[in-house]
Amino acid sequence: MLKKYPTTRYVLLRAIWYFLTFLVALALNFFLPRLGSDPVDIMMAQSSFSSPEIRKQTEENLRKDFGLLQISDNGEIVRDDNGKALAASKASQLVNYISQVFHGDLGTSFKNQKPVSQIIIQALPWTIALQLPAIIFGWILGNGLGALAAYRRGVFDKVIFPLALLMSSIPFFVFGMVLVYFFGIVWEIFPAVGAYDINLTPSFSIDFLVSAAYHYILPFFSIFLILAGGQAIGMRSMGIYELGTDYIKYAKWLGLKETRVLAYLFRNAMLPQLTGLALSIGQMVGGALITEMIFSYPGLGMAMLTAIQTNDYPVIQGVTLLITSSVLLANFTVDILIALLDPRVKQSLAMDAN
8 A cells, every 4th residue: 555655655664764773772772881880889889878777778779760670560679588679680671761761751860869851951952052053054154155166166166165174174172172272261252161150040131141142152163163164065066066967057058147047056956965954953962062061061961971970870871862862863854855855766766666
Protein backbone atom coordinates (compact mmCIF):
# COMPACT_ATOMS: atom_id res chain seq x y z
CA MET A 1 0.00 0.00 0.00
CA LEU A 2 2.79 2.42 0.89
CA LYS A 3 4.39 1.83 -2.51
CA LYS A 4 1.80 4.20 -3.93
CA TYR A 5 3.19 6.91 -1.65
CA PRO A 6 6.99 6.64 -1.98
CA THR A 7 7.75 9.81 -0.04
CA THR A 8 5.57 8.72 2.89
CA ARG A 9 7.19 5.30 2.84
CA TYR A 10 10.64 6.89 2.82
CA VAL A 11 9.80 9.14 5.80
CA LEU A 12 8.36 6.25 7.83
CA LEU A 13 11.39 4.04 7.18
CA ARG A 14 13.74 6.85 8.15
CA ALA A 15 11.70 7.47 11.29
CA ILE A 16 12.01 3.81 12.30
CA TRP A 17 15.77 3.81 11.75
CA TYR A 18 16.23 7.02 13.72
CA PHE A 19 14.11 5.67 16.56
CA LEU A 20 16.26 2.52 16.71
CA THR A 21 19.36 4.73 16.67
CA PHE A 22 17.91 6.71 19.56
CA LEU A 23 17.41 3.52 21.56
CA VAL A 24 21.06 2.53 20.94
CA ALA A 25 22.17 6.03 22.01
CA LEU A 26 19.98 5.69 25.10
CA ALA A 27 21.67 2.40 26.01
CA LEU A 28 25.14 3.89 25.47
CA ASN A 29 24.17 6.88 27.57
CA PHE A 30 23.22 4.44 30.34
CA PHE A 31 26.28 2.18 30.20
CA LEU A 32 29.14 4.65 29.60
CA PRO A 33 29.05 6.31 33.07
CA ARG A 34 28.97 2.85 34.63
CA LEU A 35 32.10 1.61 32.84
CA GLY A 36 34.38 3.58 35.13
CA SER A 37 34.37 4.01 38.87
CA ASP A 38 31.17 3.69 40.85
CA PRO A 39 29.72 7.24 40.91
CA VAL A 40 28.25 6.68 44.37
CA ASP A 41 31.63 5.61 45.76
CA ILE A 42 33.14 8.81 44.34
CA MET A 43 30.42 10.92 45.93
CA MET A 44 30.83 9.18 49.27
CA ALA A 45 34.62 9.65 49.22
CA GLN A 46 34.14 13.39 48.73
CA SER A 47 31.75 13.74 51.69
CA SER A 48 32.08 13.50 55.44
CA PHE A 49 29.45 12.15 57.86
CA SER A 50 28.91 12.41 61.59
CA SER A 51 28.06 8.73 62.07
CA PRO A 52 28.21 5.41 60.16
CA GLU A 53 24.39 5.20 60.20
CA ILE A 54 24.04 8.53 58.37
CA ARG A 55 26.71 7.47 55.88
CA LYS A 56 24.93 4.19 55.19
CA GLN A 57 21.55 5.88 54.77
CA THR A 58 23.00 8.53 52.46
CA GLU A 59 24.72 5.89 50.32
CA GLU A 60 21.50 3.90 50.01
CA ASN A 61 19.55 7.00 49.02
CA LEU A 62 22.12 7.86 46.34
CA ARG A 63 22.09 4.32 44.98
CA LYS A 64 18.31 4.36 44.96
CA ASP A 65 18.21 7.69 43.08
CA PHE A 66 20.74 6.37 40.56
CA GLY A 67 18.67 3.20 40.05
CA LEU A 68 21.32 0.83 41.37
CA LEU A 69 19.09 -0.93 43.91
CA GLN A 70 16.08 -3.21 43.64
CA ILE A 71 12.88 -1.31 44.42
CA SER A 72 9.60 -2.93 45.43
CA ASP A 73 6.21 -2.00 44.00
CA ASN A 74 5.56 0.34 46.94
CA GLY A 75 8.83 2.19 46.35
CA GLU A 76 10.83 0.60 49.17
CA ILE A 77 14.36 -0.80 48.86
CA VAL A 78 14.39 -4.62 48.64
CA ARG A 79 16.66 -6.18 51.29
CA ASP A 80 18.03 -9.64 52.05
CA ASP A 81 17.56 -11.53 55.34
CA ASN A 82 20.43 -9.58 56.90
CA GLY A 83 18.88 -6.22 55.98
CA LYS A 84 21.40 -5.48 53.22
CA ALA A 85 20.03 -3.62 50.19
CA LEU A 86 19.99 -5.76 47.06
CA ALA A 87 21.63 -4.42 43.93
CA ALA A 88 19.54 -4.31 40.77
CA SER A 89 20.75 -6.19 37.71
CA LYS A 90 22.10 -4.20 34.76
CA ALA A 91 19.15 -5.31 32.63
CA SER A 92 16.58 -4.09 35.17
CA GLN A 93 18.54 -0.85 35.63
CA LEU A 94 18.47 -0.28 31.86
CA VAL A 95 14.74 -0.99 31.58
CA ASN A 96 14.05 1.30 34.54
CA TYR A 97 16.24 4.06 33.04
CA ILE A 98 14.52 3.90 29.65
CA SER A 99 11.11 3.93 31.35
CA GLN A 100 12.08 7.01 33.36
CA VAL A 101 13.37 8.82 30.27
CA PHE A 102 10.15 8.20 28.34
CA HIS A 103 8.23 9.54 31.34
CA GLY A 104 10.37 12.69 31.36
CA ASP A 105 12.32 11.75 34.50
CA LEU A 106 16.07 12.26 33.97
CA GLY A 107 16.98 11.63 37.59
CA THR A 108 18.19 13.87 40.40
CA SER A 109 21.43 15.81 40.55
CA PHE A 110 23.95 14.48 43.06
CA LYS A 111 25.35 17.96 43.65
CA ASN A 112 22.30 20.02 44.61
CA GLN A 113 19.52 17.39 44.75
CA LYS A 114 17.53 19.16 42.02
CA PRO A 115 15.76 17.25 39.23
CA VAL A 116 18.02 17.07 36.18
CA SER A 117 15.14 18.23 33.98
CA GLN A 118 14.90 21.41 36.08
CA ILE A 119 18.63 22.10 35.67
CA ILE A 120 18.33 21.63 31.90
CA ILE A 121 15.24 23.85 31.69
CA GLN A 122 17.10 26.61 33.54
CA ALA A 123 20.21 26.37 31.32
CA LEU A 124 18.63 25.65 27.91
CA PRO A 125 17.14 29.16 27.29
CA TRP A 126 20.62 30.70 27.68
CA THR A 127 22.07 28.28 25.13
CA ILE A 128 19.23 28.85 22.65
CA ALA A 129 19.39 32.63 23.11
CA LEU A 130 23.11 32.53 22.32
CA GLN A 131 23.09 30.00 19.49
CA LEU A 132 19.86 30.54 17.54
CA PRO A 133 20.37 34.23 16.59
CA ALA A 134 24.03 33.55 15.75
CA ILE A 135 23.05 30.65 13.47
CA ILE A 136 20.18 32.48 11.73
CA PHE A 137 21.99 35.78 11.15
CA GLY A 138 25.26 34.02 10.29
CA TRP A 139 23.39 31.91 7.72
CA ILE A 140 21.69 34.93 6.15
CA LEU A 141 24.80 37.13 6.00
CA GLY A 142 27.13 34.33 4.92
CA ASN A 143 24.89 33.12 2.10
CA GLY A 144 24.27 36.65 0.87
CA LEU A 145 27.97 37.48 0.77
CA GLY A 146 28.80 34.11 -0.78
CA ALA A 147 26.28 34.57 -3.58
CA LEU A 148 27.57 38.07 -4.32
CA ALA A 149 31.17 36.86 -4.29
CA ALA A 150 30.34 34.09 -6.75
CA TYR A 151 28.34 36.36 -9.08
CA ARG A 152 30.44 39.52 -9.09
CA ARG A 153 33.88 37.96 -8.64
CA GLY A 154 36.71 40.46 -9.18
CA VAL A 155 37.76 42.62 -6.26
CA PHE A 156 34.61 41.79 -4.30
CA ASP A 157 35.43 38.08 -4.36
CA LYS A 158 39.11 38.69 -3.61
CA VAL A 159 38.10 40.46 -0.38
CA ILE A 160 35.19 38.28 0.75
CA PHE A 161 36.71 34.86 0.00
CA PRO A 162 39.96 35.22 2.01
CA LEU A 163 38.11 36.73 4.98
CA ALA A 164 35.47 33.99 4.92
CA LEU A 165 38.13 31.31 4.54
CA LEU A 166 40.05 32.73 7.50
CA MET A 167 36.98 32.92 9.75
CA SER A 168 35.74 29.44 8.83
CA SER A 169 39.18 27.97 9.62
CA ILE A 170 39.35 29.28 13.19
CA PRO A 171 37.91 26.97 15.89
CA PHE A 172 35.17 28.51 18.02
CA PHE A 173 37.11 28.21 21.25
CA VAL A 174 40.28 29.80 19.79
CA PHE A 175 38.36 32.78 18.42
CA GLY A 176 36.49 33.09 21.70
CA MET A 177 39.73 33.24 23.68
CA VAL A 178 41.12 35.85 21.27
CA LEU A 179 38.04 38.04 21.79
CA VAL A 180 38.25 37.60 25.57
CA TYR A 181 41.93 38.53 25.62
CA PHE A 182 41.74 41.65 23.48
CA PHE A 183 38.23 43.03 24.10
CA GLY A 184 37.76 41.79 27.65
CA ILE A 185 41.22 41.94 29.23
CA VAL A 186 43.56 44.18 27.21
CA TRP A 187 41.12 46.89 26.08
CA GLU A 188 38.38 46.18 28.67
CA ILE A 189 35.62 47.15 26.24
CA PHE A 190 33.28 44.24 27.01
CA PRO A 191 32.92 41.88 29.99
CA ALA A 192 35.16 38.83 29.65
CA VAL A 193 32.93 36.35 31.48
CA GLY A 194 29.35 35.87 32.67
CA ALA A 195 25.94 36.55 31.18
CA TYR A 196 25.02 39.54 33.37
CA ASP A 197 26.36 41.61 36.24
CA ILE A 198 26.87 39.51 39.38
CA ASN A 199 25.02 42.13 41.44
CA LEU A 200 21.81 41.65 39.45
CA THR A 201 19.13 38.97 39.64
CA PRO A 202 17.65 37.60 36.38
CA SER A 203 14.43 39.47 35.63
CA PHE A 204 12.78 41.54 32.91
CA SER A 205 13.98 44.81 34.39
CA ILE A 206 15.76 47.37 32.19
CA ASP A 207 18.99 47.12 34.21
CA PHE A 208 19.16 43.35 33.83
CA LEU A 209 18.33 43.35 30.10
CA VAL A 210 20.95 46.02 29.39
CA SER A 211 23.55 44.10 31.38
CA ALA A 212 22.64 40.82 29.64
CA ALA A 213 22.89 42.46 26.21
CA TYR A 214 26.30 43.95 27.11
CA HIS A 215 27.63 40.56 28.23
CA TYR A 216 26.05 38.91 25.17
CA ILE A 217 28.18 40.69 22.56
CA LEU A 218 31.45 38.75 22.78
CA PRO A 219 29.93 35.23 22.97
CA PHE A 220 27.58 36.08 20.09
CA PHE A 221 30.29 37.34 17.74
CA SER A 222 32.59 34.43 18.62
CA ILE A 223 29.97 32.14 17.04
CA PHE A 224 28.33 34.45 14.48
CA LEU A 225 31.46 35.46 12.51
CA ILE A 226 32.75 31.91 12.17
CA LEU A 227 29.36 30.58 11.07
CA ALA A 228 28.98 33.42 8.55
CA GLY A 229 32.42 32.63 7.11
CA GLY A 230 31.59 28.95 6.69
CA GLN A 231 28.25 29.70 5.02
CA ALA A 232 29.89 32.22 2.67
CA ILE A 233 32.44 29.62 1.52
CA GLY A 234 29.70 27.05 0.89
CA MET A 235 27.42 29.45 -0.99
CA ARG A 236 30.30 30.79 -3.07
CA SER A 237 31.19 27.26 -4.20
CA MET A 238 27.57 26.43 -5.02
CA GLY A 239 27.13 29.80 -6.75
CA ILE A 240 30.15 29.26 -9.00
CA TYR A 241 28.77 25.86 -9.93
CA GLU A 242 25.34 27.30 -10.75
CA LEU A 243 26.90 30.07 -12.87
CA GLY A 244 28.12 27.41 -15.26
CA THR A 245 24.67 25.89 -15.79
CA ASP A 246 22.63 26.44 -18.94
CA TYR A 247 19.70 28.23 -17.28
CA ILE A 248 21.95 31.00 -15.93
CA LYS A 249 23.62 31.45 -19.33
CA TYR A 250 20.20 31.55 -20.98
CA ALA A 251 18.91 34.12 -18.45
CA LYS A 252 21.90 36.37 -19.17
CA TRP A 253 21.44 35.89 -22.92
CA LEU A 254 17.80 37.03 -22.58
CA GLY A 255 19.05 40.21 -20.94
CA LEU A 256 17.33 39.70 -17.58
CA LYS A 257 18.15 42.13 -14.83
CA GLU A 258 21.18 41.28 -12.72
CA THR A 259 19.10 41.13 -9.53
CA ARG A 260 16.75 38.57 -11.11
CA VAL A 261 19.61 36.38 -12.33
CA LEU A 262 21.15 36.56 -8.85
CA ALA A 263 17.80 35.54 -7.35
CA TYR A 264 17.68 32.47 -9.62
CA LEU A 265 21.23 31.56 -8.67
CA PHE A 266 20.57 32.07 -4.97
CA ARG A 267 17.40 29.95 -4.99
CA ASN A 268 18.95 26.98 -6.79
CA ALA A 269 22.14 27.02 -4.74
CA MET A 270 20.13 27.16 -1.54
CA LEU A 271 19.19 23.48 -1.07
CA PRO A 272 22.51 22.32 0.43
CA GLN A 273 22.59 25.46 2.54
CA LEU A 274 19.07 24.78 3.84
CA THR A 275 20.05 21.30 4.94
CA GLY A 276 23.12 22.81 6.62
CA LEU A 277 20.89 25.30 8.41
CA ALA A 278 18.62 22.53 9.69
CA LEU A 279 21.64 20.60 10.98
CA SER A 280 23.07 23.71 12.65
CA ILE A 281 19.79 24.45 14.42
CA GLY A 282 19.54 20.84 15.58
CA GLN A 283 23.10 20.83 16.82
CA MET A 284 22.90 24.20 18.56
CA VAL A 285 22.09 22.51 21.87
CA GLY A 286 25.56 21.03 21.99
CA GLY A 287 27.37 23.35 19.63
CA ALA A 288 28.16 26.12 22.10
CA LEU A 289 29.42 24.00 25.00
CA ILE A 290 33.06 25.12 24.74
CA THR A 291 32.09 28.72 23.96
CA GLU A 292 29.93 28.82 27.08
CA MET A 293 32.78 27.39 29.14
CA ILE A 294 35.17 30.09 27.87
CA PHE A 295 32.78 32.93 28.68
CA SER A 296 31.29 31.26 31.80
CA TYR A 297 27.91 31.61 30.13
CA PRO A 298 25.17 29.88 32.19
CA GLY A 299 23.95 27.52 29.48
CA LEU A 300 24.21 23.80 28.98
CA GLY A 301 27.97 24.07 28.50
CA MET A 302 28.51 25.38 32.01
CA ALA A 303 26.01 22.87 33.40
CA MET A 304 27.97 20.07 31.74
CA LEU A 305 31.33 21.44 32.94
CA THR A 306 30.09 21.72 36.52
CA ALA A 307 28.66 18.21 36.36
CA ILE A 308 31.95 16.77 35.07
CA GLN A 309 33.96 18.56 37.75
CA THR A 310 31.71 17.22 40.51
CA ASN A 311 31.07 13.75 39.00
CA ASP A 312 27.38 14.55 38.79
CA TYR A 313 26.49 11.62 36.53
CA PRO A 314 22.72 12.20 36.26
CA VAL A 315 23.31 15.72 34.90
CA ILE A 316 25.99 14.46 32.49
CA GLN A 317 23.59 11.79 31.25
CA GLY A 318 20.72 14.26 30.91
CA VAL A 319 22.69 16.85 28.91
CA THR A 320 24.30 14.18 26.72
CA LEU A 321 20.90 12.65 25.99
CA LEU A 322 19.48 16.05 25.05
CA ILE A 323 22.37 16.74 22.67
CA THR A 324 22.04 13.28 21.09
CA SER A 325 18.29 13.68 20.65
CA SER A 326 18.61 17.11 19.03
CA VAL A 327 21.28 15.88 16.59
CA LEU A 328 19.16 12.86 15.58
CA LEU A 329 16.10 15.08 15.15
CA ALA A 330 18.12 17.51 13.02
CA ASN A 331 19.38 14.73 10.74
CA PHE A 332 15.85 13.32 10.43
CA THR A 333 14.57 16.79 9.50
CA VAL A 334 17.29 17.12 6.85
CA ASP A 335 16.31 13.77 5.34
CA ILE A 336 12.69 14.90 5.11
CA LEU A 337 13.68 18.27 3.59
CA ILE A 338 15.76 16.54 0.94
CA ALA A 339 12.93 14.14 0.12
CA LEU A 340 10.43 17.03 -0.20
CA LEU A 341 12.56 19.69 -1.89
CA ASP A 342 15.01 17.86 -4.13
CA PRO A 343 13.26 16.67 -7.34
CA ARG A 344 16.10 14.21 -8.00
CA VAL A 345 15.36 12.39 -4.74
CA LYS A 346 11.63 12.41 -5.52
CA GLN A 347 12.29 10.88 -8.92
CA SER A 348 14.56 8.23 -7.38
CA LEU A 349 11.90 7.30 -4.81
CA ALA A 350 9.26 7.05 -7.51
CA MET A 351 11.48 4.80 -9.62
CA ASP A 352 12.17 2.55 -6.63
CA ALA A 353 8.43 2.27 -5.96
CA ASN A 354 7.84 1.16 -9.54
